[in-house]
Amino acid sequence: xxxxxxxxxxxASTGIGATYAERLAQRxxxxxxxxxxxxxxxxxxxxxxxxxxxxxxxxxxDLTQPEDLAAVEARLINDPRIGVLINNAGMAQSGAFVGxxxxxxxxxxxxxxxxxxxxxxxIAPRLVEAGTGTIVNIGSVVGLAPEFGMTVYGAxxxxxxxxxxGLHLELSPKGIYVQAVLPAATRxxxxxxxxxxxxxxxxxxDVRELVDAALIGYDRRELVxxxxxxxxxxxxxxxxxxxxxxxxxxxxQAADRYRPQA
Numbered sequence: 001x002x003x004x005x006x007x008x009x010x011x012a013s014t015g016i017g018a019t020y021a022e023r024l025a026q027r028x029x030x031x032x033x034x035x036x037x038x039x040x041x042x043x044x045x046x047x048x049x050x051x052x053x054x055x056x057x058x059x060x061x062d063l064t065q066p067e068d069l070a071a072v073e074a075r076l077i078n079d080p081r082i083g084v085l086i087n088n089a090g091m092a093q094s095g096a097f098v099g100x101x102x103x104x105x106x107x108x109x110x111x112x113x114x115x116x117x118x119x120x121x122x123i124a125p126r127l128v129e130a131g132t133g134t135i136v137n138i139g140s141v142v143g144l145a146p147e148f149g150m151t152v153y154g155a156x157x158x159x160x161x162x163x164x165x166g167l168h169l170e171l172s173p174k175g176i177y178v179q180a181v182l183p184a185a186t187r188x189x190x191x192x193x194x195x196x197x198x199x200x201x202x203x204x205x206d207v208r209e210l211v212d213a214a215l216i217g218y219d220r221r222e223l224v225x226x227x228x229x230x231x232x233x234x235x236x237x238x239x240x241x242x243x244x245x246x247x248x249x250x251x252x253q254a255a256d257r258y259r260p261q262a
Contacts, residue, residue, distance in 0.1 A: 002054070005083025005133070008032040008076060010063065010119065013040035016138060016183070017088040019211040024084070025052040032082060034072055034089070036062045063089050063115035064107055073122040084134045085123050087116045093153035105152055112156035117163060124171060131175040136218065137164045141184045141226065157182075161224070168223050177221055181214045184228040 007024045011017035013035035021031055025048045035041050038060040045056040059075060061068035076082060090112045093100070120135050127133030142148050143157030164180035171178055184205065210227055217225030229235060 002028065002030050004029050006030040006032060006055075006079070006081040007084035007086060008034065008072075008082050008123075009086040009088060010034045010072070010115075011089030013037045013044060015207055016211060017086065018044050019207050020086050020088060021056075022048060022052075023211055023215055024086075025054045025056070028052075028054065029084065030055040030057075030081065032057045032059055032075065032079070034059045034061050034063075036060065063119075064110045069115055069118060073118060076119060076122040077126065080126070080130075082123065083127065083130070083132065084136070085119060086136045086138075087119055088136075088138045089115065090138065090156075091153075093150050096149075097151045100152060108152055109156060112153070113159050116160060120163070120167065124167070124176070127176050128171065128174045133175070134177045134179070134218075135164075135167065135171075136179045136181060136214075139164070139180050139182045141182050141228065143182065165223065179214075179218055179222060180224045181217070182224065182226045182229075183210050183214075 004027070007021075007029045009017050009021045009024070009031060012021050012031075012033035017033075017035065021033055021044060025031060031045075031048065031054065033041050033045055033056060038058065041058045041060065045058050048054065049056050059072060061072050063069050063072065076085065091108055093104070093108055116137060120137070123133070123135065127135075137160050139160035140154070140157040142150050142154040143159075143161050146154060148154060161180050161182065164178050167176075168178040205228060213227035214225050217227075224235065226235060
């Protein structure tokens with residue numbers, strides 16, 4: 001019997017998710033792989049079973065569909081073997097905000113925000129009860145940078161970072177490790193699906209390099225892992241500035257600059 005926890009990976013048919021699945025299987029974890037394309041999932045699962053001799057279950061689901069999302073939630077709630085959630089499924093956005101349709105906005109938020117949050121909420125109570133477990137949320141450096149222009153996508157990834165930091169504060173005292181991983185441009189199919197030619201981007205990281213770096217952060221129990229950030233102190237300075245800002249917020253009175261002038 002495998003003593004390592006089973007890992008459930010969303011968006012596992014290709015790209016970051018498929019690479020996470022392979023790397024975790026290499027470490028000896030059994031897997032539950034979730035994605036929309038069942039045939040591609042089965043191909044990934046068969047390869048992993050053959051190469052690493054672990055158990056791999058396939059769960060076809062479109063996480064923007066309520067019934068499919070509920071099925072994955074049920075698996076996380078009811079399967080006591082699952083102790084690791086890799087919340088990877090997501091989509092990108094191309095074009096200006098004024099060009100986004102209501103349908104596209106809703107679909108983007110439903111996958112990048114709603115599904116990710118609900119899956120974390122589904123597994124968290126059981127992990128807390130067990131006193132151990134891991135939630136990895138895949139964000140993006142775009143969530144730090146409105147200047148990049150992918151406004152709704154960036155906002156969803158800012159949400160992922162905030163959620164991860166909040167979950168750490170709530171769940172780490174109960175034995176749960178929560179990691180936010182913030183890639184920059186990575187060579188995956190997310191670009192093509194968003195109508196962007198990845199070959200037009202000036203710098204793109206290989207997906208295996210991204211996941212291997214993220215797993216080094218995982219092993220170090222980093223709370224926020226930013227593989228393309230080469231000066232780690234930049235993140236420390238940003239977090240320090242945020243904490244300093246909070247210390248200057250005094251709720252009882254408006255700041256002098258907002259007071260009516262005599």
